[in-house]
Amino acid sequence: AQSVTQLDSQVPVFEEAPVELRCNYSSSVSVYLFWYVQYPNQGLQLLLKYLSGSTLVKGINGFEAEFNKSQTSFHLRKPSVHISDTAEYFCAVRGNFGNEKLTFGTGTRLTIIP
């Protein structure tokens, strides 16, 4: 089974500053990794995903994440945030075989300070 840890439940950041949201996973097998964003009163939307290949993955809205196998991490970054980035961000993992289910982290609430 896989698990995901998002250590930061809340991250406040000033507008136009950079941000990193941390995600660590635990798995005994190779994995696929995902970041989802949930805007207030909306469903989850896929930001980006790592399946294979380049460890640096670029997603929508200027976000990117880097898969680090040795540190079992998949941190999300953005060089300059906007007010519209205020949302909850979820990291998710699944084993890369068979009928493995997505396991979500507990989420990180990103608040942008004007």
Place this chain on the structure above:
Amino acid sequence: DAGVIQSPRHEVTEMGQEVTLRCKPISGHNSLFWYRQTMMRGLELLIYFNNNVPIDDSGMPEDRFSAKMPNASFSTLKIQPSEPRDSAVYFCASSLRGLTDTQYFGPGTRLTVL
């Protein structure tokens, strides 16, 4: 594309009443997922269907919960009888082909059981 459609968006009911949540997946998607989101437990997969057939319902909390998918364009999640601890946001998601493909989420149904 209309995306995943859920109804109602909000539901308030009294303990003991039957509650039915509805979902229309994205046209052409073969897999459908029901999730529950609470502050305490985060996002949990309740059940998922492939080609209208329930594949894994191990996440369904109790016999009070049941889900059906009578055709490729419609699914229901029913709680009977409802209890206050069922209060949560329930999300429906769909994907092209099962767990390996990206899941697209609906806006959710916020259920409050008094």
